[in-house]
Amino acid sequence: MSLFKERQYLRIRVDREADDSLWMKCKACGELVFKRRVRENNNVCPSCGEYFFLTAAERIDSLVDPGSFEDLTERIVTDDPLAFVDSQPYRERLREAQEKTSLSDAIVIGRGTIEGVPLILGVMDFRFIGGSMGSVMGEHICRAMEAAMAERRAFVLVSSSGGARIQEGMFSLLQMAKTVTVRRRLAEAGLPFVSVMTYPTSGGVQASIASLGDILIAEKGALIGFAGRRVIQQTIAQELPAHFQTETFALERGQIDRVVRREDLRAELALALGFFAGVR
Amino acid sequence: MSLFKERQYLRIRVDREADDSLWMKCKACGELVFKRRVRENNNVCPSCGEYFFLTAAERIDSLVDPGSFEDLTERIVTDDPLAFVDSQPYRERLREAQEKTSLSDAIVIGRGTIEGVPLILGVMDFRFIGGSMGSVMGEHICRAMEAAMAERRAFVLVSSSGGARIQEGMFSLLQMAKTVTVRRRLAEAGLPFVSVMTYPTSGGVQASIASLGDILIAEKGALIGFAGRRVIQQTIAQELPAHFQTETFALERGQIDRVVRREDLRAELALALGFFAGVR
C-alpha cells in the first residue's frame, strides 16, 4: 500500500516534469509568469487571478491532507466496443490521452482525509478527452460510491467534463443511468455526497451524477450547464447573456448552493463534511 | 339512515324554494332567464353559458348517482374561541349564514357513488362566509379523509373558498396544517385524492389541501391563486394580465392537470376515479 501511495505521487511528478519551459504566458492577462509559482498557487495566475486547469492529481494534492490519499483507480480501459473510428481511431486517441496524462481514463478515485475528515474522492481530468464520461469513468464513479458505502465515508466528486464520450456511443449515454442508479443507493445508505462543479460541468455529467449532490458547490470560474453555448446558438440562434452558464448565473437561478474560490475549496469541504461526521 | 338521506334532499329543496321569483337576470349577458331552466342547466346561463355559483347541495346533486349520497356532515359549529367582533359579532354572522344556507358551516361531506364508483365527497359552499375555512371546515375535510381511509374509497374535494376564516384567527390558519397533515396520511394509505377547483379556490385553501390532489381538475371559469388581484395591486401596484388566475392561466403555467366544463365534471370524475378502482 505504501508503494501504491508513492506511485500516485510519482504520477503527479512525472506529469509536472513533462513541462520543459520555466515560464508560461497567461491567456487571460498576457503576463509571462513563472510556472512554479503558478503551480504553487493552485494553478491560479499570480498576476491576474485567472484559473488554469488542474490535473486530477493537482486537484487531489490541493484538497486532501498530505500523505492521506490512497489511489483506488484500478487501471481499467475501455475495450472500444464500437471499434469507433472518426478522424482517428478511438484506440489511438485513447493511447495519446493516456500517454499525455499517465492516466487510464479521465478520472482518479481514492480515499483520503480533508482536515482529518475521511472521504472517498473522485476527480475528473479534463485533459483526458475533455473529461468525457465513458464506461471507465462511469465505472469508477460507481466504485467510488460503493467504497463510500462500504467504509461509511462521505463521497466528494470534482467534475470537469464536457459530457459524454461520443466514441463509446450508447455505452457512454447509459453511464448517466448507471451513476444515477448507484447514487440512489448511496442516498438510501444515508451517506452524504458533495458535488463540486468546476470548469466545465456540462452535458451528460451535469445531467446525471454531478447535479445530484446533497450539496452542490461551484468553483469560481466554473461552467455549469447541459447544452453548450455553441449548440444553442446553432440550433435556435438565440442571444445568450455574457455570464451564461457561469457560476454566478447558476447561483442566481438557484442551481447551486455555494460558490467557492479555488484556494478556499479545501476548507469549504472540511466545513461541509464536518456536519455529516456524526451521521454515519 | 333513510331518514337521513331524505333530510339531505329536503335541505336542498328548502334552499331552492327560498327563491320566490320565477325569473332572474343574468349578470353576464343581461338576459332575463327562467330560474328553473338555469337550475336544470347546472346553474349555467342558458343564454350565454355563464356559470353561476352552485350551492353545495346543487353541486352534489350534479355529481353523484341519484340517491347514492349519504350526508356525513355532523352539525358541529365553531365555539367562536376568539369571541370575535368586527362590524358585527362573528356569532351573528354565523347565524345569518346558517339561516341563509341551512348549513352549519361552509362545507358538506358525505359518501356516494359516481357512475357506480364509490367515493367520499366534500363540497364547499361559497354562500357561507365566502366558503372560508375555519375549525369546522378543517375538521370536516379531515373527517372526510378519515372516512375515505376507513372505507378504502377515493376522496374528492370540490373547493370554492376565498381562503381563511379571519374571525377564527390562528385557529383558521392552522387548518392548513391540519388538513395537510391528514392528507399526508391519506397518501400513505395509498388512496387517491382528486381536487376539483372552482370559482374561487384561493388563499389558505389553495395553499394547503386543494393544491395537494393526486389529480387537479379546474372547472371552467375557476379562479385559482393564493393572493387576490386586489391584494397584489394594493401591495405592489403591479399590472396583471386579464386572464390572471383563471383556469387557462393555471393550465398554461403547469398548475393543474385538466380543465373541465361543469356539465362534463361528473363524467370526468368517473373517468379519473376509474383508474384507481383497483388500487384499494
Place this chain on the structure above:
Amino acid sequence: MSDERTLDLLEAKIEELRQLNAVEGIDLSKEIARLEEKLQHLRRKLYENLNDWERVKLARHPKRPYSLDYLETVFEGFYELRGDRVTGDDRALLAGLARLDGRPVVVLAQQKGRTTEENKERFFGMPRPQGFRKARRAIELADRFRFPLISMIDTPGAYPGLEAEEQNVGATIAESLQAMAGVRVPTIAVVIGEGGSGGALAIGLADCIVMLENAIFSVITPEGAASILWKDKDKAKDAAAALQLTAERLLALGLIDGIVPEPLGGAHKDFGKTADALKTEIVRRLSELSALPANELLARRYARYRGIGRFVLAPIPTPDALPPAVDAARN
C-alpha cells in the same frame, strides 16, 4: 410608542453624564443613579402592559433583531445552502446547516432587510415560491440525514405578485407544509418577529412552536383584517386586539408551546440576553424532543395538528325544524 424617542434621549443623556463623571472627576453618581431610577420607571410605564397593537409595532420594530442576528449568536457556523434547483434563490427565506450547542441542525430562517437596498433584495422579508421550494429541499435534507430542523419565522407573509402566482406560490406553501408534516426529525419553530399568515406557517408546522414575548402570529395582518372586515384601514388597532395574535394569547389558546421573555422595550434593548434566553429554550426543547423515537414524534405531531380546532355539537334551527339526528349518522 411615540414616547420611545424620549426614553432614548434620556438614556443618551445618562450616558453623557457617566462619561463626564469619569473624565472630569466630578462625582455625579448620585444624580446618575436617580436618573436611572427614573428611566427604569418610565420604561416600565411605557412597556409593561403593552396593548396588542403596540406589540404588533414592536414585532415589526426596525431595530428588532432578525434571523441572521440569531444565526450568529444562538447557532454556530451557519453554512448556507442556496437555491431551489428550479428558478432561483430567495433571499427572504434562507436555509442551511448550522450547529446548536455543537449539534448539527438544519435551519430555515425568514430574513427581513435593514436597508432599502437589502429590502429590495429580500422583498421586505416576503418569501417567494423559490423560497418555499428551497425550504422543502432543506426539509428533505434534514429528513435524509436526521438533522433536527429549526425554523425562524419573521415575515409579513408570502410575497404577493404576478411572478409568485405564475410559479404557483400557494402550492409551494402546501408542499412545504406537507414536507414538515412528515419529516422524521424533531422540529422547532420560533417566531422571532412577525408571523404573517401562510407564508409564515409554511415553515411553522413543527413539533414545538415558541414565540418571543413581543412576536406575533396571525392569519392576516391587522391592516388586512381591518380593511376586509371593518372596511376601514384605520381599525388596525381593533383588528390587532380581535385577532389574538400575541404570544401570550396564543399560549392561552393552547396553540403555541412557550414564550421566550424579552427585555423591557423589546429584544433589541438587550439582544445578548434575548439570544441567550432563546438558545436556552431551543436547546431544552430539542433535548426533550430528541428523546422521542421517530415514530412517536410523528404520532405526536399528527395528533397535535389533527386536533387543532374549536367547535361544539349544536343542531341549527332550520325552517323545517329537522330532528337533531346528525351525530347518529357517524355511528
Place this chain on the structure above:
Amino acid sequence: MSDERTLDLLEAKIEELRQLNAVEGIDLSKEIARLEEKLQHLRRKLYENLNDWERVKLARHPKRPYSLDYLETVFEGFYELRGDRVTGDDRALLAGLARLDGRPVVVLAQQKGRTTEENKERFFGMPRPQGFRKARRAIELADRFRFPLISMIDTPGAYPGLEAEEQNVGATIAESLQAMAGVRVPTIAVVIGEGGSGGALAIGLADCIVMLENAIFSVITPEGAASILWKDKDKAKDAAAALQLTAERLLALGLIDGIVPEPLGGAHKDFGKTADALKTEIVRRLSELSALPANELLARRYARYRGIGRFVLAPIPTPDALPPAVDAARN
C-alpha cells in the same frame, strides 16, 4: 431513399388501374398482379438492408407514427395529466393515465408535431425542463399507486435554449432518471422513432427497453457527432454507422431487450400492423415483469444499470514503467 417517391407513384398507378378494373369491367387483373410483384420487388430492394443513415432518416420520417398515434391504438382511454406544478406544461413530453389491455398504467410520451403550428407548440419534440419535471411527477404517481410505467421515446433531444438552461434542464433530466431508478413498479421504455441523447434517456431508464425496428437511440445525433469529431457536417452518414445507433446493433451490444418488427418501408406503411406488434410486445413484457415482486424488480434493475459498461484490465505503459499492481489496490 429518394427512390421512395417512385415507389409511391407506382403504388398510386396500381390503385388507379384497380379502380378502372372495377368500374369499366375491363379485366386488368393480370397486369395489376404483375405490377404488384414488381412493386414488391422494388420495395425489398429499397428497404431491405437499409444502411444506418437510411434508418436514421426512417426514424425521423415525417409520416412516421408518433406517440399520440400509439396512445390511441395500443392503449385505451389516455387521460392526460398536464403541468409540472412549477412553471408550465410541456407539449413535447406528455404524461397521463391509460389502460393497456384493461390494466391502468402511467404513460410518458414524447411527441413531435406534424404541422408547423404543432411543431411550434411542441418544440419539434424537444422536451424542456417543464417536461422532465412533469415526468418525475408522473413517475411518483406511478410509484404511489403501483401503476406500471410505460415510456414512449421519440425526440431529437432536450430543447437547447436559454430558458431551458435557466430552469436547470440538466438537473431535471438527472432527477427524472433518479425517479425512474427507484420507482417500485415495472417499467418499459419503447423507442418508437428517435431516441436522442439525455432527453430521451431521461424517461428510458426502464426494466425493459424495446425499439421499433427502424428506431434509433444515440448519445448524439449523427450530425452533431460529424461536426464535433469529423469537423465536417456532411459526415453524418459515417457518424451514423460509427455510433451503432440502430435497434439491431443495440440488441447485439446487449443494451436493449427486444425489437418490434415494422412493415417493409417503415411503421407508417402499415400502422395497424405495427401498433398490433408493439402492443403484443409490451403486454408480454409487462406480464413477465409483473410476475416479479417489487424488491426483485428493483434488484434486477439495479444490477442491469450497475453492470453497463465495457472495459478490460490493462496496465498502461507509462514513461516510468510502473508495475501493473493497480488491481491489487482494490483487494
